Amino acid sequence: MTRTQPLDLTTDLVTLTRALCDLPSVSGQETALADAVEVALRGYPHLEVLRDGDALVARTHAGRSSRVVVAGHLDTVPVSDNLPTRLVGEGEHAELWGRGTVDMKAGVAVQLALAAELVEPSRDVTWVFYDHEEVEAALNGLGRIARNHPDWLAADFAVLCEPTAAGLEGGCNGTLRVEVRLTGVAAHSARAWTGRNAVHAAGEVLRRLEAYVPADVEVDGLVYREGLNAVLISGGTATNVIPDSCVVTVNYRFAPDKSVEEALAHVRTVLDGFEVVVTDAAAGARPGLDAPLAQDFAAAVLSATGGRPSAKLGWTDVARFSSLGTPAVNFGPGDPTLAHKADERCPVHQISASHAALRAWLTA
Template identity: 75%
Template structure:
């Protein structure tokens, strides 16, 4: 088992976490390492569900905060183990997970270990399966099976925000658009109808689609509608009778999942549309006193103004529970999932210090 030193150097801890391969579905080793680092600490109660680890204080404070982050990554692309580029204030940590989101997880581990007397009770949540379909999400599993573990007044997701505060998140859904054809021998193709050729109209509608910018509670969310997969054909000498285009729609939190599904079905009117996966978004919620307090404290350290989270994050799960939540963590979200994923070391320190100051204020 990899050994983590949560009280040591933050950069070293971040690299150690990143260097544990933990592609979704393979999080056991990193969950074991986090549990082993925190379980011996007397100020924490440590709980485990599958590959999700929860550590919490029980100090009787007036307010409880959840600080959460996922320990899984998208597949590795030759970018583990990590490497350091540059020195001093310009240093950048490169590798899978440095942005999404083991930098945020390292901050959680470090603060969970060293903050023995925070002014708020804290529940630290490290969960699995965030990068895959919503039904597998470890935080969702905790909501279903251990809802009391997440009881709190406010939540912070350590998702990458380039050390800013990002409110809410877009919703997301995936749909399969089926194009029907008629099978035939390719030597007599005129006897059939080629479903792959017919998919051209589906792709044309996507190409002509104009994504909306939607203002929600003062923040502007940009939507997106894209083909993310296409399948069809059974053999090299058969005209295919079916082609399926998989579409991903990222929609502003002003829409419900039902409204977003209706919008997709309207766009592909005339085709068989199946919604295969969906997660609703979350409104910014920055008008809530706890969220406003955190945003003011964090941005006093990092600067800037609140921005929208354009991807989907688990702030949406907290929104469903009626719990205000924001995104705050190191790393530029534009670099998430990219082969050149890298994070400024200075942002690790900045987010760590801002979160520590707020939890001890």
């Protein structure tokens, strides 16, 4: 185990969040943070601590009639000259700035503080801290636990502490990534008429995507907004050669009423006549708010925040819990529109509000 700075899980939430953020853990480099979290959790005898790679599980065994999972990921996207963290403002207007403050170490700080404090929660809790969330799905630490140790995740309900501005967001969109592969005939650019330009052929693909009108889809009372967009384009080999190939990468974010197969069929219809090759796909998750524990959680959160449930307009690991048959919701501090940005920042009052709501629910 690498030597790491000890984490004090009993300190105030801002200090704990800063300690988590200031130990960089870009995807693939989570080991030092995972080590620090493991050392801290093993100091509490009411927790059974398990580890798989850089993913950790800490479980209570209080003999309660139900078990819930509260999960969050340890990794971040690359740092953008936005560490170490800094605290700006005072009181209700204070904000914590820096990589990971939103996505999602403020949420992880809430988890750790409660894991240490709640020796006898009203529901048994499985606290999950996992790696590789911000990269391709095959590397995801939660998915690895589900494959290697499905019993570690057995529960009646799950809360994923993704940023929701301390509101309740149900389910998530699915995501589909495809490559539209275009072919042409190479030629010298001085004699372009002897070839066929594959990059020019991408024009029709881009026109269809530009004209596409995304749908708003209501699923179990929540409205999910879809999107179909070109996200990458590549082609050509030299500045004096007519390109004989071009690839347009397209991302479809689809409502959770569709399967991956239905989403792909839709994309093939929009891009009819072009070669479409799937490179990544993950199903979405329905809101899951009809389960009794979900209703209890929603009541606790909404009474504390005064808000109402909304749809998660991105993909999150609630979909993994859904695939395991476990209803799950998103709830955590931080504005999700600031995730991954250079000016990433989280209001301190949202960290406190998330902590208070989860604590109230787990001690009711």
